[in-house]
Amino acid sequence: MTKLIQYEEAGPEVRAVYDAIKAARNVPDVNNFWKAIAVHPPTLRRTWESLSEVMGRGSLDPLTEEMLYLAVSAMNGCAYCIASHTAAARARGMTEAMRGELLAIVAMAAETNRLAEAYAVPIDQAFLDQD
């Protein structure tokens, strides 16, 4: 069902992005995510540029960034995203204990988010007073 564009069959625009990803990450090949979105080269290029800019900016360390990405992916229940960002977070130092705590927080937040909306909790004045 899903067409994956391999380097050999890719046009120059796609190859340029693949080369950039491989260089930035020091890997021999790009993940399936990139090969799948390469069916639309402008999306491939824009997504890579945007992701490169968002990740690794300086205020947050790379591990925290990947754990945030994993938390959102877990919330969305995106199986591919959970698998790939679990791997990426582990590569940056996420231990099994950290993963367990991270997923516990995601699940707990899913629970309290529901309670806050189901009970229509009004926002505290102190929170409204912050910017």
Add this chain to the structure above:
Amino acid sequence: MTKLIQYEEAGPEVRAVYDAIKAARNVPDVNNFWKAIAVHPPTLRRTWESLSEVMGRGSLDPLTEEMLYLAVSAMNGCAYCIASHTAAARARGMTEAMRGELLAIVAMAAETNRLAEAYAVPIDQAFLDQD
């Protein structure tokens, strides 16, 4: 629409939880979230106990925990949760630059999660081989 249980009108089971929250957080009063779910005392007590256990476990530092909570809340679009966990994360040291980067990651993850599912990306063998 939303009934908020104030300390003065609360029964002993609710007061005990309010006292525990105030002591643990060193605050003079509990937030509206707790006052709203107190209409069902078992939910109040269980939520506080569960949250106390999930947060502050040791492998993740308190700021990272709050940022993960905020990331999930932002993904869910829960207005109350975003407001309260933004305040909590700031209290633990989240700067405006960190908040900006965090929300950029959440939004970017929302985007790439959609692409991964819309293109039905098959999970890479390397990801399947991890536990």
Add this chain to the structure above:
Amino acid sequence: MTKLIQYEEAGPEVRAVYDAIKAARNVPDVNNFWKAIAVHPPTLRRTWESLSEVMGRGSLDPLTEEMLYLAVSAMNGCAYCIASHTAAARARGMTEAMRGELLAIVAMAAETNRLAEAYAVPIDQAFLDQD
């Protein structure tokens, strides 16, 4: 921002549906939901017919039906839907204790749903063997 179509200004197609709702529910006026979707009369009519058919079918009692509706609305975080279906469920006999337990189940399901997806739990053979 939202146009609400009052009975007096409504055309015959809309009035016919309003009359049907008022008769079926024995109420003097329809809720804002119907007045809002009446800007597109085919949606008003189709939604009322579909809802009439789905609710009150015989295998499930009216209170259970409304509680299921409320559970989905709470999961979606739809403020209007939570408010209106809380009222409807109360009118059919939902006590405050039942509401508290219902919302606790919704929130708990939100939590375990996240864990099931985050840990990519494979479906048990016994579940696959059911129809």
Add this chain to the structure above:
Amino acid sequence: MTKLIQYEEAGPEVRAVYDAIKAARNVPDVNNFWKAIAVHPPTLRRTWESLSEVMGRGSLDPLTEEMLYLAVSAMNGCAYCIASHTAAARARGMTEAMRGELLAIVAMAAETNRLAEAYAVPIDQAFLDQD
């Protein structure tokens, strides 16, 4: 990809929870859900304790509870959760007709929830006046 902790390889903390689940449900083995979250023993224990407390409280009968759980799982599109809670609800008496009506309500609620939010329906005063 997913590590499942079998009883034989489990430590005492995990075994104690497995034993409690098997005793409470009178089953020879626990489902994959528990074996998967057992990679993080505190999550296993807390989830079981929380679920035990939420389910079977007295105001709602066990079948209604399971149907509410199934409704939320269907709304979330969690394949594992749908499979396991369909089985659990059937074990408590959900007939095929009841399942059909339940899923029709979930789907219909998904539809009207979207309409209520898309048309930005203001909450009726009568709903605001309830607690």
Add this chain to the structure above:
Amino acid sequence: MTKLIQYEEAGPEVRAVYDAIKAARNVPDVNNFWKAIAVHPPTLRRTWESLSEVMGRGSLDPLTEEMLYLAVSAMNGCAYCIASHTAAARARGMTEAMRGELLAIVAMAAETNRLAEAYAVPIDQAFLDQD
């Protein structure tokens, strides 16, 4: 796990809907979606009638309708729905370039929707002034 009702084993109510779908779409058999929901014949009939009414109304052309359906399915991450509505949109003329742009818009909307909610953007007066 999923029971699919084939024409041969179907009762008259289900056969009538299958016949209507095959006639309307000029196809030799119905898709799995219809065979699955046919386990609850009232849902089969109601869904087909409702869908027939919603699609092909006159103000929107059939291709635009299918692309809107695909956009929602992609947002929901419903794998079956993405696959079936991609096929349907292609049959109505969606080119690969159009698909690429559609999915880019869906993903981009997912991103800006998160930003709008995370930053709690107040609605502009000009938008409030429209109906």
Add this chain to the structure above:
Amino acid sequence: MTKLIQYEEAGPEVRAVYDAIKAARNVPDVNNFWKAIAVHPPTLRRTWESLSEVMGRGSLDPLTEEMLYLAVSAMNGCAYCIASHTAAARARGMTEAMRGELLAIVAMAAETNRLAEAYAVPIDQAFLDQD
């Protein structure tokens, strides 16, 4: 709660984006969305650049693009996004009949998406055979 950055108080990086938006859209001021995300200038710039690239590409006409954006926003239940993209779609020619049909499709897709996932419909071979 939400800080909106007005042109007068904005730094040069923010002003440059505001100027670009005003020029591209021929409007005297930017919407609140831009003023809110301007608290993090890199997000403001990146979002504008990305949105400019995604919208108006050639294969899809501007009205279809805005209707797709509105469909996703309606699915997400993002009140701000629904309001702003309704206005934008109207400015590009969306009639009230088109809006009514669009929202009916979104709501109907929300319903059938739930049925497809709740019944765990297997993807038809014909859909798997497409790219």
